[in-house]
Amino acid sequence: MKKELIELNVNGRTHELAIEPSKLLLDALRQDLQLTGSKRGCDDSSCGACTVLVDGIPMLSCTMLAASCEGQEITTVEGVSEHGSLAAIQKAYGDWGGAQCGYCTPGFMMTVKHLLAVNANPTEEEVRSALSSNLCRCTGYSQMYQAIKAAIEAEQKAVPST
Protein backbone atom coordinates (compact mmCIF):
# COMPACT_ATOMS: atom_id res chain seq x y z
CA MET A 1 0.00 0.00 0.00
CA LYS A 2 1.20 3.48 -0.82
CA LYS A 3 2.71 5.43 2.02
CA GLU A 4 1.12 8.71 3.00
CA LEU A 5 2.67 11.79 4.47
CA ILE A 6 1.29 12.67 7.90
CA GLU A 7 2.18 15.14 10.63
CA LEU A 8 2.37 13.76 14.12
CA ASN A 9 2.76 15.96 17.18
CA VAL A 10 4.63 13.99 19.82
CA ASN A 11 5.89 15.41 23.12
CA GLY A 12 5.57 18.95 21.83
CA ARG A 13 7.44 18.41 18.54
CA THR A 14 5.87 18.03 15.12
CA HIS A 15 7.22 15.21 12.97
CA GLU A 16 6.54 14.59 9.31
CA LEU A 17 6.26 10.88 8.62
CA ALA A 18 5.72 8.79 5.50
CA ILE A 19 3.72 5.79 6.73
CA GLU A 20 1.17 3.26 5.57
CA PRO A 21 -2.40 4.16 6.60
CA SER A 22 -2.68 0.83 8.42
CA LYS A 23 0.24 1.63 10.71
CA LEU A 24 -0.61 1.55 14.41
CA LEU A 25 0.35 4.55 16.52
CA LEU A 26 2.53 2.30 18.69
CA ASP A 27 4.55 1.17 15.66
CA ALA A 28 4.92 4.72 14.34
CA LEU A 29 6.24 5.82 17.74
CA ARG A 30 8.62 2.89 18.17
CA GLN A 31 9.79 2.30 14.59
CA ASP A 32 9.60 5.68 12.88
CA LEU A 33 10.33 7.99 15.81
CA GLN A 34 12.52 5.61 17.85
CA LEU A 35 10.45 6.40 20.93
CA THR A 36 10.70 2.89 22.37
CA GLY A 37 9.38 3.76 25.84
CA SER A 38 5.83 2.69 24.94
CA LYS A 39 5.71 -1.11 24.97
CA ARG A 40 3.81 -3.78 23.07
CA GLY A 41 2.57 -6.16 25.78
CA CYS A 42 -0.50 -8.27 25.08
CA ASP A 43 -1.07 -7.19 21.47
CA ASP A 44 -4.72 -7.74 22.37
CA SER A 45 -5.83 -4.27 23.55
CA SER A 46 -6.01 -5.25 27.18
CA CYS A 47 -2.72 -4.83 29.11
CA GLY A 48 -2.08 -1.08 28.90
CA ALA A 49 1.72 -1.27 28.38
CA CYS A 50 1.36 0.89 25.24
CA THR A 51 -0.68 3.64 26.95
CA VAL A 52 0.02 7.19 25.71
CA LEU A 53 -1.84 10.46 26.20
CA VAL A 54 -3.81 11.76 23.22
CA ASP A 55 -4.83 15.38 23.87
CA GLY A 56 -4.19 14.60 27.54
CA ILE A 57 -6.42 11.49 27.66
CA PRO A 58 -4.83 8.04 28.17
CA MET A 59 -5.41 5.72 25.22
CA LEU A 60 -3.90 2.49 23.91
CA SER A 61 -1.44 3.28 21.12
CA CYS A 62 -1.65 -0.37 19.91
CA THR A 63 -5.35 0.14 19.17
CA MET A 64 -5.16 3.41 17.20
CA LEU A 65 -4.04 4.25 13.71
CA ALA A 66 -1.18 6.74 13.60
CA ALA A 67 -2.90 8.54 10.72
CA SER A 68 -6.05 8.98 12.84
CA CYS A 69 -4.02 11.01 15.38
CA GLU A 70 -3.09 13.77 12.98
CA GLY A 71 -3.83 17.13 14.58
CA GLN A 72 -3.79 15.72 18.10
CA GLU A 73 -1.11 16.08 20.77
CA ILE A 74 0.51 12.82 21.78
CA THR A 75 2.52 12.44 24.97
CA THR A 76 4.63 9.35 25.58
CA VAL A 77 6.66 8.38 28.65
CA GLU A 78 9.62 10.19 27.03
CA GLY A 79 7.65 13.40 27.46
CA VAL A 80 6.93 12.95 31.16
CA SER A 81 10.25 14.15 32.60
CA GLU A 82 10.45 17.84 33.40
CA HIS A 83 13.41 19.93 32.20
CA GLY A 84 15.61 16.86 31.90
CA SER A 85 14.97 15.56 35.41
CA LEU A 86 12.53 12.89 36.55
CA ALA A 87 8.97 13.92 37.35
CA ALA A 88 7.88 13.41 40.98
CA ILE A 89 5.96 10.27 40.09
CA GLN A 90 8.92 8.76 38.22
CA LYS A 91 11.23 9.44 41.17
CA ALA A 92 8.69 7.93 43.58
CA TYR A 93 8.37 4.78 41.44
CA GLY A 94 12.17 4.38 41.74
CA ASP A 95 12.24 5.07 45.46
CA TRP A 96 9.37 2.73 46.36
CA GLY A 97 10.08 -0.14 43.96
CA GLY A 98 7.03 0.68 41.86
CA ALA A 99 8.83 -0.84 38.89
CA GLN A 100 10.06 -4.42 39.01
CA CYS A 101 10.88 -5.77 35.54
CA GLY A 102 9.80 -2.34 34.28
CA TYR A 103 8.00 -3.46 31.14
CA CYS A 104 4.58 -2.17 32.19
CA THR A 105 5.96 1.00 33.83
CA PRO A 106 5.74 3.43 30.86
CA GLY A 107 2.06 2.58 30.45
CA PHE A 108 1.39 2.98 34.18
CA MET A 109 3.25 6.33 34.12
CA MET A 110 0.84 7.72 31.56
CA THR A 111 -2.23 6.46 33.41
CA VAL A 112 -0.95 7.91 36.70
CA LYS A 113 0.04 11.20 35.06
CA HIS A 114 -3.52 11.62 33.80
CA LEU A 115 -5.03 10.58 37.13
CA LEU A 116 -3.02 13.21 39.03
CA ALA A 117 -3.74 15.84 36.38
CA VAL A 118 -7.50 15.51 36.85
CA ASN A 119 -7.48 14.64 40.55
CA ALA A 120 -4.53 15.99 42.55
CA ASN A 121 -5.44 14.11 45.71
CA PRO A 122 -7.13 10.81 44.81
CA THR A 123 -8.33 8.35 47.42
CA GLU A 124 -6.79 4.86 47.42
CA GLU A 125 -9.98 3.57 45.79
CA GLU A 126 -9.71 6.15 43.02
CA VAL A 127 -6.07 5.18 42.46
CA ARG A 128 -6.95 1.49 42.26
CA SER A 129 -9.83 2.19 39.90
CA ALA A 130 -7.69 4.36 37.58
CA LEU A 131 -4.87 1.83 37.55
CA SER A 132 -7.26 -1.02 36.70
CA SER A 133 -6.55 -0.26 33.03
CA ASN A 134 -2.97 -1.54 33.29
CA LEU A 135 -1.58 -4.98 34.08
CA CYS A 136 1.70 -5.73 35.87
CA ARG A 137 2.85 -9.32 35.47
CA CYS A 138 5.29 -8.91 38.37
CA THR A 139 2.13 -8.07 40.38
CA GLY A 140 3.89 -5.17 42.11
CA TYR A 141 0.72 -3.18 42.59
CA SER A 142 1.13 -2.41 46.32
CA GLN A 143 4.48 -0.70 45.76
CA MET A 144 2.90 1.37 43.00
CA TYR A 145 0.12 2.54 45.32
CA GLN A 146 2.81 3.50 47.87
CA ALA A 147 4.81 5.32 45.22
CA ILE A 148 1.79 7.29 44.07
CA LYS A 149 0.95 8.21 47.66
CA ALA A 150 4.55 9.37 48.19
CA ALA A 151 4.52 11.38 44.97
CA ILE A 152 1.33 13.16 46.02
CA GLU A 153 2.84 13.98 49.43
CA ALA A 154 6.06 15.22 47.82
CA GLU A 155 4.05 17.39 45.46
CA GLN A 156 2.05 18.89 48.33
CA LYS A 157 5.24 19.68 50.28
CA ALA A 158 6.76 21.32 47.21
CA VAL A 159 3.86 23.77 47.00
CA PRO A 160 4.56 26.51 49.56
CA SER A 161 1.62 26.94 51.90
CA THR A 162 0.19 30.43 52.05
Place this chain on the structure above:
Amino acid sequence: MSLPQFRLLRPRSVEEAVGYLATHASNIRVLAGGTDLIPSMRQKLFEPEYVLDVRRIAELQGIRPQRGVGVEIGVLTTLNAIEHSDFLRKHYPVLTEAAATVASPVLRNMGTIGGNICLDTRCLWYNQSLTWRKACGFCIKKNGDLCHVAPGGTKCWAVFSGDTPPALLCLNAEVEIASPSGARRLPLREFYTGIGDDYRKLQPNELLTRVFLPESSADYRGVYRKLRVRGSIDYPLAGVAVVVKRSDGHVSDARLALTAVNPAPVLVKGASAMLSGKTMTEELADKVGDLAARTAKPLTTSALTPEYRREMIRVFTRRAILAIANN
Protein backbone atom coordinates in the same frame (compact mmCIF):
# COMPACT_ATOMS: atom_id res chain seq x y z
CA MET B 1 1.07 -8.08 14.87
CA SER B 2 0.46 -5.45 12.25
CA LEU B 3 -2.82 -4.78 10.52
CA PRO B 4 -3.77 -5.92 7.02
CA GLN B 5 -3.32 -3.17 4.43
CA PHE B 6 -6.21 -0.85 3.62
CA ARG B 7 -7.01 2.65 2.38
CA LEU B 8 -8.05 5.09 5.10
CA LEU B 9 -10.96 7.49 4.56
CA ARG B 10 -11.51 10.32 7.05
CA PRO B 11 -14.83 12.10 6.42
CA ARG B 12 -15.83 15.25 8.35
CA SER B 13 -19.61 14.97 7.93
CA VAL B 14 -22.27 12.27 7.94
CA GLU B 15 -23.07 13.13 4.33
CA GLU B 16 -19.47 12.56 3.27
CA ALA B 17 -19.29 9.32 5.28
CA VAL B 18 -22.48 7.94 3.75
CA GLY B 19 -21.13 8.86 0.31
CA TYR B 20 -18.02 6.73 0.94
CA LEU B 21 -20.17 3.88 2.27
CA ALA B 22 -22.35 3.98 -0.87
CA THR B 23 -19.29 3.84 -3.16
CA HIS B 24 -17.36 1.13 -1.30
CA ALA B 25 -20.18 -0.78 0.47
CA SER B 26 -18.85 -4.16 -0.60
CA ASN B 27 -15.49 -3.76 1.08
CA ILE B 28 -15.45 -1.22 3.87
CA ARG B 29 -15.47 -1.19 7.70
CA VAL B 30 -16.40 1.71 9.96
CA LEU B 31 -13.82 2.71 12.60
CA ALA B 32 -14.81 4.80 15.63
CA GLY B 33 -13.08 4.08 18.96
CA GLY B 34 -11.30 1.11 17.39
CA THR B 35 -11.40 -1.09 20.48
CA ASP B 36 -13.46 -3.78 18.74
CA LEU B 37 -12.41 -3.43 15.09
CA ILE B 38 -8.64 -3.06 15.47
CA PRO B 39 -8.03 -6.20 17.59
CA SER B 40 -10.22 -8.11 15.12
CA MET B 41 -8.32 -6.74 12.12
CA ARG B 42 -5.08 -7.79 13.81
CA GLN B 43 -6.49 -11.32 13.96
CA LYS B 44 -7.42 -11.08 10.25
CA LEU B 45 -11.12 -11.41 11.04
CA PHE B 46 -11.67 -8.36 8.82
CA GLU B 47 -9.46 -7.45 5.85
CA PRO B 48 -11.39 -4.60 4.21
CA GLU B 49 -10.03 -2.61 1.30
CA TYR B 50 -11.27 0.62 2.92
CA VAL B 51 -11.51 1.76 6.53
CA LEU B 52 -13.86 4.66 7.23
CA ASP B 53 -12.53 6.58 10.24
CA VAL B 54 -15.53 8.55 11.50
CA ARG B 55 -13.84 10.05 14.60
CA ARG B 56 -13.68 13.54 13.09
CA ILE B 57 -17.43 13.89 12.47
CA ALA B 58 -18.20 16.49 15.15
CA GLU B 59 -21.99 16.28 14.73
CA LEU B 60 -21.92 12.69 16.05
CA GLN B 61 -20.46 13.75 19.40
CA GLY B 62 -22.25 14.69 22.57
CA ILE B 63 -25.23 14.24 24.86
CA ARG B 64 -28.11 16.61 24.08
CA PRO B 65 -31.14 16.65 26.40
CA GLN B 66 -34.33 17.70 24.61
CA ARG B 67 -36.98 19.10 26.90
CA GLY B 68 -40.22 17.14 26.75
CA VAL B 69 -38.73 14.55 24.37
CA GLY B 70 -35.83 12.85 26.08
CA VAL B 71 -32.17 12.85 25.21
CA GLU B 72 -30.17 12.40 22.03
CA ILE B 73 -26.72 10.83 22.25
CA GLY B 74 -24.29 11.02 19.32
CA VAL B 75 -22.78 7.63 18.50
CA LEU B 76 -19.22 8.92 18.95
CA THR B 77 -19.86 9.86 22.58
CA THR B 78 -17.29 7.89 24.55
CA LEU B 79 -18.34 5.44 27.22
CA ASN B 80 -16.34 7.57 29.65
CA ALA B 81 -18.48 10.61 28.76
CA ILE B 82 -21.65 8.56 29.31
CA GLU B 83 -20.34 7.24 32.63
CA HIS B 84 -19.58 10.77 33.87
CA SER B 85 -22.64 12.59 32.48
CA ASP B 86 -24.52 14.19 35.38
CA PHE B 87 -27.68 14.39 33.27
CA LEU B 88 -27.65 10.68 32.41
CA ARG B 89 -26.72 9.65 35.96
CA LYS B 90 -29.68 11.61 37.30
CA HIS B 91 -32.32 10.53 34.78
CA TYR B 92 -31.08 7.27 33.22
CA PRO B 93 -28.88 5.71 35.95
CA VAL B 94 -28.98 2.18 34.50
CA LEU B 95 -27.06 3.44 31.45
CA THR B 96 -24.30 5.19 33.39
CA GLU B 97 -23.94 2.13 35.60
CA ALA B 98 -23.63 -0.20 32.60
CA ALA B 99 -21.21 2.16 30.80
CA ALA B 100 -19.00 2.30 33.90
CA THR B 101 -18.46 -1.48 33.76
CA VAL B 102 -17.28 -1.66 30.14
CA ALA B 103 -13.68 -2.93 29.83
CA SER B 104 -11.26 -0.56 31.65
CA PRO B 105 -11.08 3.22 32.22
CA VAL B 106 -8.57 3.68 29.37
CA LEU B 107 -10.66 1.58 26.98
CA ARG B 108 -13.71 3.66 27.94
CA ASN B 109 -11.77 6.79 26.89
CA MET B 110 -11.63 5.25 23.41
CA GLY B 111 -14.75 3.12 23.02
CA THR B 112 -18.00 4.79 21.96
CA ILE B 113 -21.69 4.15 22.66
CA GLY B 114 -22.23 3.44 18.93
CA GLY B 115 -19.40 0.93 18.95
CA ASN B 116 -20.81 -0.79 22.02
CA ILE B 117 -24.21 -1.11 20.30
CA CYS B 118 -22.58 -2.44 17.12
CA LEU B 119 -20.10 -4.69 18.97
CA ASP B 120 -19.33 -7.80 16.95
CA THR B 121 -20.58 -11.04 18.53
CA ARG B 122 -17.82 -13.02 20.23
CA CYS B 123 -16.79 -16.66 20.59
CA LEU B 124 -13.75 -18.58 21.84
CA TRP B 125 -13.55 -20.15 18.37
CA TYR B 126 -13.76 -16.83 16.55
CA ASN B 127 -11.80 -14.16 18.46
CA GLN B 128 -8.45 -15.84 17.85
CA SER B 129 -5.49 -15.22 15.58
CA LEU B 130 -5.50 -16.59 12.03
CA THR B 131 -2.82 -19.13 13.05
CA TRP B 132 -4.98 -20.37 15.96
CA ARG B 133 -8.12 -20.61 13.83
CA LYS B 134 -6.24 -22.41 11.06
CA ALA B 135 -4.82 -24.92 13.52
CA CYS B 136 -7.98 -25.56 15.57
CA GLY B 137 -10.46 -25.37 12.69
CA PHE B 138 -12.30 -22.46 11.14
CA CYS B 139 -15.92 -21.88 12.16
CA ILE B 140 -19.11 -20.84 10.43
CA LYS B 141 -18.67 -17.15 11.38
CA LYS B 142 -15.37 -16.88 9.52
CA ASN B 143 -13.88 -19.05 6.76
CA GLY B 144 -15.50 -22.33 7.93
CA ASP B 145 -18.74 -24.24 7.54
CA LEU B 146 -19.38 -25.70 10.98
CA CYS B 147 -20.02 -24.51 14.52
CA HIS B 148 -17.69 -25.88 17.21
CA VAL B 149 -20.05 -24.75 19.96
CA ALA B 150 -23.19 -26.47 18.65
CA PRO B 151 -21.82 -29.15 16.29
CA GLY B 152 -24.27 -30.47 13.74
CA GLY B 153 -26.16 -27.19 13.47
CA THR B 154 -25.75 -24.52 10.85
CA LYS B 155 -26.53 -21.59 13.13
CA CYS B 156 -23.80 -19.38 14.56
CA TRP B 157 -24.14 -18.95 18.33
CA ALA B 158 -21.42 -16.29 18.85
CA VAL B 159 -22.50 -14.30 21.88
CA PHE B 160 -23.37 -10.60 22.06
CA SER B 161 -21.12 -9.12 24.74
CA GLY B 162 -21.91 -5.41 24.98
CA ASP B 163 -22.70 -3.96 28.41
CA THR B 164 -24.77 -0.89 27.47
CA PRO B 165 -27.36 -2.46 25.08
CA PRO B 166 -29.32 -4.29 27.83
CA ALA B 167 -29.54 -0.96 29.69
CA LEU B 168 -30.63 0.79 26.48
CA LEU B 169 -33.26 -1.91 25.81
CA CYS B 170 -34.68 -1.35 29.30
CA LEU B 171 -34.90 2.38 28.48
CA ASN B 172 -36.79 1.76 25.19
CA ALA B 173 -33.93 3.34 23.23
CA GLU B 174 -34.18 4.04 19.52
CA VAL B 175 -31.32 4.36 17.04
CA GLU B 176 -30.99 6.56 13.97
CA ILE B 177 -29.39 5.03 10.91
CA ALA B 178 -28.14 7.12 7.96
CA SER B 179 -27.88 5.73 4.44
CA PRO B 180 -27.72 7.09 0.89
CA SER B 181 -31.55 7.13 0.85
CA GLY B 182 -31.83 9.22 4.03
CA ALA B 183 -32.15 8.57 7.76
CA ARG B 184 -34.43 6.08 9.49
CA ARG B 185 -35.23 5.40 13.12
CA LEU B 186 -35.53 1.97 14.63
CA PRO B 187 -36.33 0.76 18.16
CA LEU B 188 -33.12 -0.84 19.45
CA ARG B 189 -35.01 -4.06 20.21
CA GLU B 190 -35.52 -4.48 16.45
CA PHE B 191 -31.83 -3.82 15.66
CA TYR B 192 -30.57 -7.28 16.64
CA THR B 193 -31.35 -10.52 14.82
CA GLY B 194 -30.28 -13.19 17.33
CA ILE B 195 -28.06 -14.81 14.69
CA GLY B 196 -24.38 -14.83 15.67
CA ASP B 197 -22.84 -14.28 12.24
CA ASP B 198 -25.44 -11.76 11.04
CA TYR B 199 -26.26 -10.15 14.35
CA ARG B 200 -27.52 -6.66 13.47
CA LYS B 201 -29.80 -5.03 10.92
CA LEU B 202 -27.28 -2.60 9.52
CA GLN B 203 -26.57 -2.73 5.79
CA PRO B 204 -22.99 -2.21 4.55
CA ASN B 205 -23.97 1.22 3.18
CA GLU B 206 -25.55 2.36 6.46
CA LEU B 207 -24.10 4.25 9.41
CA LEU B 208 -25.44 4.34 12.96
CA THR B 209 -25.60 8.04 13.88
CA ARG B 210 -27.61 8.71 17.05
CA VAL B 211 -29.25 7.04 20.04
CA PHE B 212 -32.48 8.41 21.53
CA LEU B 213 -33.79 7.81 25.04
CA PRO B 214 -37.45 8.83 25.45
CA GLU B 215 -38.49 11.01 28.36
CA SER B 216 -41.06 8.38 29.31
CA SER B 217 -38.10 6.16 30.36
CA ALA B 218 -36.50 8.85 32.51
CA ASP B 219 -36.24 8.64 36.29
CA TYR B 220 -36.62 4.87 36.59
CA ARG B 221 -34.42 3.32 39.22
CA GLY B 222 -31.89 1.15 37.47
CA VAL B 223 -29.25 -1.42 38.24
CA TYR B 224 -26.74 -3.28 36.04
CA ARG B 225 -24.91 -6.38 37.29
CA LYS B 226 -22.04 -7.98 35.36
CA LEU B 227 -20.20 -11.28 35.66
CA ARG B 228 -16.55 -11.36 34.62
CA VAL B 229 -13.36 -13.10 35.69
CA ARG B 230 -11.36 -9.94 36.51
CA GLY B 231 -12.73 -6.78 38.07
CA SER B 232 -11.67 -4.72 35.03
CA ILE B 233 -10.89 -5.03 31.31
CA ASP B 234 -13.02 -8.14 30.67
CA TYR B 235 -16.10 -8.50 28.49
CA PRO B 236 -19.22 -9.62 30.39
CA LEU B 237 -19.82 -13.37 30.75
CA ALA B 238 -23.36 -12.63 31.89
CA GLY B 239 -25.08 -9.28 32.43
CA VAL B 240 -28.42 -8.16 33.83
CA ALA B 241 -30.03 -4.71 33.55
CA VAL B 242 -33.20 -3.86 35.49
CA VAL B 243 -35.26 -0.67 35.57
CA VAL B 244 -38.19 -0.12 37.93
CA LYS B 245 -40.64 2.73 38.46
CA ARG B 246 -42.51 2.72 41.75
CA SER B 247 -45.55 4.49 43.09
CA ASP B 248 -47.01 4.04 46.57
CA GLY B 249 -44.63 1.19 47.35
CA HIS B 250 -45.74 -0.81 44.31
CA VAL B 251 -44.00 -1.37 41.02
CA SER B 252 -45.83 0.67 38.39
CA ASP B 253 -43.55 -0.35 35.52
CA ALA B 254 -40.39 -2.43 35.09
CA ARG B 255 -38.18 -3.96 32.44
CA LEU B 256 -35.39 -6.53 32.56
CA ALA B 257 -32.77 -7.29 29.89
CA LEU B 258 -29.85 -9.70 29.59
CA THR B 259 -26.53 -9.65 27.78
CA ALA B 260 -23.62 -12.03 27.12
CA VAL B 261 -25.81 -15.14 27.27
CA ASN B 262 -27.46 -15.07 23.82
CA PRO B 263 -26.42 -13.98 20.30
CA ALA B 264 -28.33 -10.73 20.98
CA PRO B 265 -29.06 -8.61 24.04
CA VAL B 266 -32.64 -9.52 24.99
CA LEU B 267 -35.54 -8.06 26.94
CA VAL B 268 -36.95 -10.78 29.18
CA LYS B 269 -40.51 -11.41 28.05
CA GLY B 270 -43.01 -11.51 30.88
CA ALA B 271 -40.78 -9.77 33.41
CA SER B 272 -42.72 -6.51 33.23
CA ALA B 273 -46.04 -8.27 33.78
CA MET B 274 -44.58 -10.32 36.64
CA LEU B 275 -43.34 -7.19 38.45
CA SER B 276 -46.03 -4.62 37.65
CA GLY B 277 -48.50 -3.84 40.40
CA LYS B 278 -46.55 -5.90 42.95
CA THR B 279 -44.47 -5.14 46.01
CA MET B 280 -40.85 -6.18 45.51
CA THR B 281 -40.34 -9.08 47.91
CA GLU B 282 -37.66 -11.78 48.03
CA GLU B 283 -40.23 -14.25 46.74
CA LEU B 284 -41.03 -12.10 43.72
CA ALA B 285 -37.31 -11.49 43.05
CA ASP B 286 -36.79 -15.28 43.05
CA LYS B 287 -39.62 -15.76 40.56
CA VAL B 288 -38.24 -13.12 38.18
CA GLY B 289 -34.75 -14.59 38.59
CA ASP B 290 -36.07 -18.00 37.47
CA LEU B 291 -37.72 -16.41 34.44
CA ALA B 292 -34.49 -14.61 33.49
CA ALA B 293 -32.48 -17.84 33.81
CA ARG B 294 -34.93 -19.57 31.44
CA THR B 295 -34.46 -16.78 28.87
CA ALA B 296 -30.65 -17.08 28.97
CA LYS B 297 -29.14 -19.59 26.54
CA PRO B 298 -25.43 -19.52 27.40
CA LEU B 299 -23.21 -21.92 25.46
CA THR B 300 -19.48 -22.70 25.48
CA THR B 301 -18.70 -19.52 23.53
CA SER B 302 -17.00 -17.88 26.49
CA ALA B 303 -14.99 -18.52 29.65
CA LEU B 304 -16.71 -20.22 32.61
CA THR B 305 -19.33 -22.93 32.16
CA PRO B 306 -22.73 -22.24 30.60
CA GLU B 307 -24.40 -23.68 33.73
CA TYR B 308 -22.60 -21.21 35.98
CA ARG B 309 -23.35 -18.25 33.71
CA ARG B 310 -27.04 -19.16 33.60
CA GLU B 311 -27.13 -19.52 37.39
CA MET B 312 -25.50 -16.11 37.77
CA ILE B 313 -28.22 -14.58 35.58
CA ARG B 314 -30.72 -15.87 38.15
CA VAL B 315 -28.62 -14.61 41.09
CA PHE B 316 -27.90 -11.19 39.56
CA THR B 317 -31.55 -10.65 38.59
CA ARG B 318 -32.62 -11.42 42.14
CA ARG B 319 -29.91 -9.18 43.62
CA ALA B 320 -30.66 -6.34 41.20
CA ILE B 321 -34.36 -6.36 42.08
CA LEU B 322 -33.65 -6.48 45.80
CA ALA B 323 -31.06 -3.70 45.46
CA ILE B 324 -33.75 -1.48 43.92
CA ALA B 325 -36.31 -2.58 46.51
CA ASN B 326 -34.02 -1.77 49.44
CA ASN B 327 -32.78 1.53 48.09
